Amino acid sequence: MMFVCLSREEPVSGEEVIVETSQGELLGATSTTADGTHYFTFRGVPYAKPPVGPLRFKSPQEAEPWKGQRDARQFATRCLQEDGGSEDCLYLNIFTPQLGPNSNLPVMVWFHWGAFAFGSADLDPGHLMDLGVMVAEENSSDLVTVVNKVCINEFAAPSTRILEGFLSLEGTDVPGNAGLKDQVAALRWINKNINQFGGDADRVTLFGCSAGGSSVHFHILSPLSTGLFHRGISQSGTATDPWAYIEQSQSYAFRLGRNLGLQTEDPQELLDLLRNVPADELEAAVVKLLKPDEKTRYYIFPFLPSLEYSSRTEEPFLAQHPDYIEHHGNFNKVPYITGVNKMEGKFSIVSDPTNNDVSQLSYWETINSDLERVVPVDLGLEKGSPESLQVANKVKEFYFGDREISLETKEQWIELQSDILFNVKTQFTVRQFANRSNSTYNYHFTYNNSAHTQEMDYLFYQDKVVGESSRDANIANYIGTLWANFAKTGVPLFQGGVKWEPVSKSRLYYLKIDDKLSLEEELEKERIDFWLDIYNSYQKSGLTFSPVTGRLDGEL
Template sequence: MLKTFKGCIYCFGFLTISIYVAMFLIRMVQRFLPQAKRYSTDMSNPIVSVKQGKLKGSSQKLFDGSTYYSFKGVPYAQPPIGKLRFKAPLPPQPWPGIREAIDHGPVCPQFDMTTLSINEGNEDCLFLNVYTKSLEPSSRLPVIFYIHGGAFMSGSGNDELLGPRFLLQHNVILVTINYRLETLGFLCLDTPEVPGNAGMKDQVAALRWVQENIEQFGGDPKNVTIYGESAGAASVTYHLMSPMSKDLFHKAIAHSGVCTNDWAKGVNDRERAFKVGKVLGKKTNDPHELLEFLQGVPAVKLIALTRKVRTDDETIRCLP
């Protein structure tokens, strides 16, 4: 009887421990299941869920041999084409299935300062890139939001020149962006439809995307530093003053430029727009008529002729 009783105790103890272990495992699965939905377990091509859908990225190595994850060519706004040309960006549309984010999106049409020629690019160019060492939302890593320079005429967020490999060794997330350049980004008709600075509003849209989604990449939306060089630095100081950018970032680094520099301020913006129209064969004083006409001009032709009609004073300045 005693042996039977002891055997029952042992059985009961084993059963109790088994139940607690099972409960613990269930709780652990429940705890981490939401995390599993955010990204895949195949970390060679991780999948992250953002507001618009799922993204498939890639894994690469830093100089120190550690792994980081990149998500390139992520749309942060609708393509600014057709009737949306020259206008403020609209929020991106959701996509079905899994969108590949392995390669950079196309650069915006621009005058390439390295080749001194026009790069046709693609007007569907409002993409950003995210580089991170962690995909755990609990990581709460600081975010560097980089705005490229290039006199508001050239450049992109691509990593050929300014990649993530140095910064990510300091446990931050890097976000780089494309924004509209030249006439496509800074045409001003001084109307409610086209008041100007669409390229700056692209930057604001990208900052808003970061606030909505960066947590899924291990970033802290409450610790975003905007960092720009040259025209990017001028952009940073414009954001410091603009109510549009309020609460979208928390720190700022302006490297080699501010918005009060002469080269960072546009002159004769509205007059230049009508001058471009006249050179293209459209003589009108109606901004709405001019807008409809310019929206139909090929981007390459528009950039080439805009450069020709600038005065010497306008040529040395940027466009906002």
């Protein structure tokens, strides 16, 4: 879905409005925020054909034109996931305080969080519009920008497939990464149509949180996205995080088939059968696919972005390992912001996939009885191997010393989970980009010891900000203004504040975002250096990381 901030003129509440797109006319509406800001809304705008029937699992197809006016006053259904949704979900939502093709406002496209397994872009943009922010959402995307109650940005985001977006079968018309290609299709739609809503197609900024942040990074690495965007922001997620990428998932596709009673070893036959399974049955089977010990490694399910099988009919979104692409510098060198929150791993003690009650001794006994759950899956080590056991023991000693992993050492457990799942690979990417770009910015969001995704409370306001003089409002002003100025110019500026310097080969700067902004160096240096040594010593890819600049050597 897509929100778009388009001008300084305000619509009159209750009006209907018509905009012409490449597919036909859209009938939108107007709305008013609680603080009295008026804006136009266009909801449920299709950017691709519904991926149903023979199009299930396939790469997106361009949306059909329509005759007459299309009613765009209601949200479309979110994409299919465990608690509902629909396969027919490839739509944009657009919200804008003004219309007009000559506004040339910067565009922000938001990809939402959800581990490539759940979530939607159902965020209310009203708070942002009160602050002059433009937001664009897909069913898996949203956007934001704030500058002194003046609307300066346009935002857009596409709804993309979750369950059915990452099946990959060799020798079929489903090579993989359809969900990421949905986002490419949405970006192409934006490139073609956004000027009708006042946006500048030459100033498109992607941003997202968690899986959305990983999506942004994937687009930076993909040749399919070249020229469709011009800056990127990854909040708490990169393409190289161990939960965001899998080498191949075809074996899980066959397991899924067997669980559904489909007995075949032929990829094409499996695909034909899966296309005829009712959508709700397919979703229910996927949710139950992983075994408990596998959930400790994948967390949700294993249909993720991956290397694609060769196809005669389409170009791949991802033809090489993300680390390999970064190593060789074969990525879109656009201005880039990436960072993490202080306590990313806090969610691991409230949403563990195998046991939710951390106050029970059994929870911690389970962890201590299976220390190899702390071995990142992307090291490529076989569980039970001498190398895997060595890594597990080194990790235990580094974070806990001679203490047990328990409720009393939960802070160390949170640090460990933060590092494994988010911090380490984000900092590896920062070091890689420092060698290839002079416009990469790193941040650490430490306000109130924020956990995973909690920075969104301030970016989107939600229920956090209680008044313009509150601490929360101050933080919202920081992050909103930095993000907005980055979308405008490619440089994250905050007037009267510290200058946010980009990283370089010799100086790994990062902006600490708290009650005050401060420029620091070498985020969590001791912990990152520990993991640099682990990856250099044990990763099976053949790549090595320099402890000084994070430079990769060797080949995959």
